[in-house]
Amino acid sequence: KTQGKKTEGVMSADKGMIEAALTEAYNKFKDLQEGKNADYIKELANVDPNIFGIALVTTDGQVYTQGDITSMVSIQSVSKVFTMAKVIEEQGPQAVRDKIGVDATGMRFNSIVAVELQKGKEINPLVNPGAIAASSLINGSDSAAKWKSILDIHSDFAGRPLTVNEPVYISEAGDNLRNQAIAHLLKAYNRMYFDPVQATDIYTKQCAINVNAKDLATMAATLANGGVNPITKKKVVSPETVMYTLPVMATAGLYDDSGQWLYTSGLPAKSGVGGGLLAVCPGKFGIAVVSPPLDAAGNSVKAQKAIAYVVEKLKADPY
Ligand code: DON
Secondary structure, three states: HHHHHHHHHHHHHHHHHHHHHHHHHHHHHOOOOOEEEOOOOOHHHOOOOOOOOEEEEEEOOOOEEEOOOOOOOHHHHHHHHHHHHHHHHHHHHHHHHHHHOOOOOOOOOOHHHHHHHOOOOOOOOOOOOHHHHHEEEEEEOOHHHHHHHHHHHHHHOOOOOOOOHHHHHHHHHOOOHHHHHHHHHHHHHHOOOHHHHHHHHHHHHHEEEEEEEHHHHHHHHHHOOOEEOOOOOEEEOOHHHHHHHHHHHHHOOHHHHHHHHHHHHHEEEEEOOOOEEEEOOOOEEEEEEEEEEEOOOOOOOHHHHHHHHHHHHHHOOOO
């Protein structure tokens, strides 16, 4: 019976089963007190640590939610997925492989040592160096054009116009020496494809885009649905772009803990230091949780637990 469910997938699971899985996950983890908000970006320390929302959007456009799905957090590193997807869409998968790289670094997301050790290579688009390089690669004659393109692709994935959390942007932009250093180091290795100061600024703004759990789940569901937003029905990226995006998420979506995560959940995913985490079950659904307290690797504690719980309940592991 379990095997039957697994092959038929969650689309055939009844609504009650999905609702029950979300409710159980919410109740099981809502009082968990582990982890701590990120504070190296000062504004993030002020975000309510009790925000906890779960959303699941199926590839046929059904939306399931539990808990707080209206509170917004900054998207942070989750944005790296969508800028990477836009670069793949514009320049093809080979450009990302050649100009950025697609291997795990084995180091923290903002490691300068990783860049230096690899002479700019073997940095993927989901750690800061590769993400700043990806922002620099986005088509557009100037910084404003590149930024518009990045904001638009995020909005298309979410299915509504997203906006920037100005206090978070200002807070990070005013204290951004490490990312600026990374961008300049890449430039020294000829692996930065636009002005490093402006590319870092675009990247910082991108990380400050505000989202709730439902936005993130819709973005994940668009990837699960081959690049078509299952709610708006808009074709956001091609199936080929999705095909090259998901493996990078599987390799590096949760940084040093990517292997642990994949082993637990089986799903390509991406975390952000704002507390958002989304996971993609190809052909079936996208799921996301927002909960700001993070573990040592920089991933939301409750989000990892809640998503793993729901995936297990739905027997949704596609591998
Ligand atoms: O560049 C930074 O450090 C942040 N804007 C984003 C880092 C991040 O989200 C890493 N995530 N787990």
